[in-house]
Each structure stands twice: as C-alpha cells, then as structure tokens.
Amino acid sequence: MKADYDIAVVGGGAAGLMAARSAAITQQRGGRRTSVVLLEGNPKFGKKLLATGNGRCNLSNLELSIGHYHGDRELAAAVIEKFPTQRIIDEFEKMGLLCRADQEGRLYPNNLQAAAVLQALRFSCEEAQVQCVCGFLVSSITKEEKEFVLVSDSGERVRAGRCILASGGMASPRHSCSQNGYTLARELGHSIVKCLPVLVPVKSSSKLLKPLKGMRSKVYAALLADGKKVAGESGEVIFNEGALSGICIFNLSSLVGEWQRTGKLQDKAVKKLEISLDFAENYSWEELLHYLRQIKTRHSSLPGGELFSGLLNLKVGQELAKSFGIDRQRPVAGITDAELKKMTAGIKSQKFEVSGLSSFENAQVTSGGIPLSEVTVQTMESKICSGLYMAGELLHVNGDCGGYNLHWAWATGLCAGSSAAKSGCEGLGERKQC
Known part of the structure; x- marks a missing residue:
C-alpha cells in the first residue's frame, strides 16, 4: 500500500x-x-x-x-x-x-x-x-x-x-x-x-526558607559539591517554603539533576550538594566587615534587627539577623566583633543543603x-x-x-x-x- x-x-x-x-x-x-x-x-x-x-x-x-x-x-x-x-x-x-x-x-x-x-x-x-x-x-x-x-x-x-x-x-x-x-x-x-x-526550583530543608517565603534578593548563587564550588551565577533568588527559585537557581538545577541521576559531578562522586548565597557579591569579606563595624560605631543605638537595612532587602536583612542570633531590639553597640565576623561570613556564604528538585509541573525543561x-x-x-x-x-x-x-x-x-x-x-x- x-x-x-x-x-x-x-x-x-x-x-x-x-x-x-x-x-x-x-x-x-x-x-x-x-x-x-x-x-x-x-x-x-x-x-x-x-x-x-x-x-x-x-x-x-x-x-x-x-x-x-x-x-x-x-x-x-x-x-x-x-x-x-x-x-x-x-x-x-x-x-x-x-x-x-x-x-x-x-x-x-x-x-x-x-x-x-x-x-x-x-x-x-x-x-x-x-x-x-x-x-x-x-x-x-x-x-x-x-x-x-x-x-x-x-x-x-x-x-x-x-x-x-x-x-x-x-x-x-x-x-x-x-x-x-x-x-x-x-x-x-x-x-x-x-x-x-530542570530549570526548576531546587528543594532544601533549611529552616531559613520558611520565614523568607515570598521574598526576593539579588545574590551570587554558587553550587558546592562536598564544599567545593562547581558552578555559580549572579541573579535574583526567590525564596519559597522548602525551595529556592529564580533564574540563577534554575540554571544550577541542571547540575543538581545530573547529580541525582549519576551521583557525580565533573566525573567525581559527590555526597553532599549545597547552594551558597552571597548577599553582598559586590563587596569583599573585608569590605563588608568594615561596613558593619562602621554601622556599629556611627549608629550605636540602631536596633540589631536593622543592622543590614542599608545593605539588603529589609525583611531579608531582619530574618538573617535573627538567624545569626541577634536580638531584634538589642542596640548594635552591644554586638561583639566576633559576632560581626560571624555575620559577615553568613552574608557572604549562606548555605542551603540541596535535597532534590521540584516536580515536572514546575519545570520548564526535561x-x-x-x-x-x-x-x-x-x-x-x-x-x-x-x-x-x-x-x-x-x-x-x-x-x-x-x-x-x-x-x-x-x-x-x-x-x-x-x-x-x-x-x-x-x-x-x-x-x-x-
């Protein structure tokens, strides 16, 4: 026929x-x-x-x-x-x-x-x-x-x-x-x-995600394989309950998928994946610490919860300060230099352990x-x-x-x-x- x-x-x-x-x-x-x-x-x-x-x-x-x-x-x-x-x-x-x-x-x-x-x-x-x-x-x-x-x-x-x-x-x-x-x-x-x-939100069990739900922040997002950076990209991150989203996260999701499929990245076995967010990518660790020290010196009565108000999204800054153990009403004058260094490290590298990928319903590509x-x-x-x-x-x-x-x-x-x-x-x- x-x-x-x-x-x-x-x-x-x-x-x-x-x-x-x-x-x-x-x-x-x-x-x-x-x-x-x-x-x-x-x-x-x-x-x-x-x-x-x-x-x-x-x-x-x-x-x-x-x-x-x-x-x-x-x-x-x-x-x-x-x-x-x-x-x-x-x-x-x-x-x-x-x-x-x-x-x-x-x-x-x-x-x-x-x-x-x-x-x-x-x-x-x-x-x-x-x-x-x-x-x-x-x-x-x-x-x-x-x-x-x-x-x-x-x-x-x-x-x-x-x-x-x-x-x-x-x-x-x-x-x-x-x-x-x-x-x-x-x-x-x-x-x-x-x-x-892929091109999908990346899931994490981090406790910080729930209070940040619905917020956005400009960051540099890096994918860490057993603590070593394998990829990174600047962009806006969107915080969801139980997941990170945004274009920079979507692009990292392809590597997360590769890890889920093979257990490897760059031909090396990987036990743990994390996404590290740098909330102040335009400032070095030293520059950021200097800025926080200046805030403490010049605005000693500023409530601790507002320490990052000139740097970050106000609500994001408040939740990060809380996660660092800073009393929201405590004047910044009482914050020690060791605490400032700890916060500087947290702002420059806030880690979210990867637990998987969101569903196909939320994905752009296979x-x-x-x-x-x-x-x-x-x-x-x-x-x-x-x-x-x-x-x-x-x-x-x-x-x-x-x-x-x-x-x-x-x-x-x-x-x-x-x-x-x-x-x-x-x-x-x-x-x-x-």
Whole structure:
C-alpha cells in the first residue's frame, strides 16, 4: 500500500512546527509536491510555545555556545555550530518575523509576543502546504517494511515513508498533550536516559526558607559539591517554603539533576550538594566587615534587627539577623566583633543543603531522553531505525535559561526536517547532510 505521506511529524510544538516547515520547503526546492503531515494531540498547536518567556518567547541568544548546554553536549556541539543564532534570525525573517535582542543578548520577537512566533510558524507551514492535523494523539508507531504506521488513541491511522519525532518532554505537563514520545521511541528500539525536571526550583530543608517565603534578593548563587564550588551565577533568588527559585537557581538545577541521576559531578562522586548565597557579591569579606563595624560605631543605638537595612532587602536583612542570633531590639553597640565576623561570613556564604528538585509541573525543561549517541547528529536520523528522525526536548540535551532550549528546538527541527526530505529524493545517491 502506498504511504499517505512522505513525512509525518509527531508533535506540533516548536521543534515539530520548524521540522514540518523545513521538510516541506526542502521538498518544494527539490521540485517535488509537498507531502508532509504534522500531527498534534492537543486541540491547538504550540500551547507550550505561547507560555515561553512569560508570553514574550525568548527565541535564542546572541551569546550562544555549547557551554550553555547539558546532557550529551559534546555530540550536540555539531548541531549548535551548524545552526548559529544568525541562522535562526534569518529563518524567522523569511517568515516575516523580525527579532531583537535585549542587553543580555536574549533574542525575542520584535513585538515581544509569543503568539506572533506561533502565527509565523503556522502560516509558513500552511504556505508550504503542510497538512496540519490537531487532535491526533499518536499512541503507537510501527515500521512495516519501508513505511511507518502511526495510530492515534482513537484508532485512526497514518502511513508515512519517514517519521520525525518532536513530541516534547515531560516538563510543564499542563501545556503538553502527552509525554508518550519516549514510549514511541522505545517501540522503535531506542533507549531512554532517565528523565528529570530542570530549570526548576531546587528543594532544601533549611529552616531559613520558611520565614523568607515570598521574598526576593539579588545574590551570587554558587553550587558546592562536598564544599567545593562547581558552578555559580549572579541573579535574583526567590525564596519559597522548602525551595529556592529564580533564574540563577534554575540554571544550577541542571547540575543538581545530573547529580541525582549519576551521583557525580565533573566525573567525581559527590555526597553532599549545597547552594551558597552571597548577599553582598559586590563587596569583599573585608569590605563588608568594615561596613558593619562602621554601622556599629556611627549608629550605636540602631536596633540589631536593622543592622543590614542599608545593605539588603529589609525583611531579608531582619530574618538573617535573627538567624545569626541577634536580638531584634538589642542596640548594635552591644554586638561583639566576633559576632560581626560571624555575620559577615553568613552574608557572604549562606548555605542551603540541596535535597532534590521540584516536580515536572514546575519545570520548564526535561533533562534526559533519547541519547544523542543513538542519532546521527548531522541529519538527526536514528542510527537504530532508518527513516526515523528526532528533534527538540525529546533528546538528551537541555540548555540554560535565556533562549537556549528554544534554539535547540529550532536547530534540530531545521536539521531533521530538511534531512528527512532530502533522504526521500530519488537518484540522490549518498544522502546529503543538512
């Protein structure tokens, strides 16, 4: 029986939309009729895409480098090098969408609307004559001779010569239709690296978190493995009951996930992880101690609970003073120099022992998935099942906050789509790379 389509793309999120568009345009450039179907289980495409960047859609980053990625990043480097940020900017400009970067290099649509990104992708797919089908949740895939048979949860069938899996990960399930992409990959012979939530709050049992709940503070957050710093980042930390949050914490969560999965960091076994917060990163230990001594000398009647009022968020300062054992009403004149040194150390390095990660419901991205070692990264084709391609979060690669995860979705979608289309060209001989 002849296949219904040359290419079926499973998943109508960022990677799937880009893959379907790329496949159809590549077919047209080859002088062939577009024969691409995009299957999405939700009633509408791009539900998670609309929520990215607080609705503004952080598309990519001008500071793109493989150092911002985790998982199988050594293998992922080839994809990142082949699809730099400018390539993504060019692709969206072809769709009529202009982009702009903020002062930190984060790339957004010019109108700061995620809806505009989704609209550009949808219209581009329609112009390229992609058959877009919503409400088709693929529940199983089998390969019969040279064709894939995709069956929906309602029993509908689609046959295709090649298949691109871009069904996303397990993060933020309220924005996803299903996390069955891993099951589908297993059905076709792939293994799965254990999946964990990342870009997520990091849990801690520290008693200081409860009184600080809901507060924010500018800090330098460092991840300590058995007391030794392995990573760090400046940013705003948000205190939750039982967890630390904020972008700087989210970026450290990828390493926490690696530790949870393997018990190691940087190829070394680690027994204990801590997050150390420096509440005065712009001041050295000596400078901070000098400042506190001046406060004691010049404002001797100041209540002890207000010792940090000129340095920190007022409530945060009060709770830290309390944690140091300082009586809130006790005049600072009575604080000893030894106590000032102890407080200086606590302000410069307040430690929170890590007890785990928050749930997938609170996560932006999934760590884990299909190993890149099972994929030819130049084409994103499976090494295990010919004609099967992968893209996006389903793969064992995840990026930091700042547009790196969407960039991975665009890059792998472009590569998988064009490669799948080229592989169907008759008379090409050896397959071309994207």
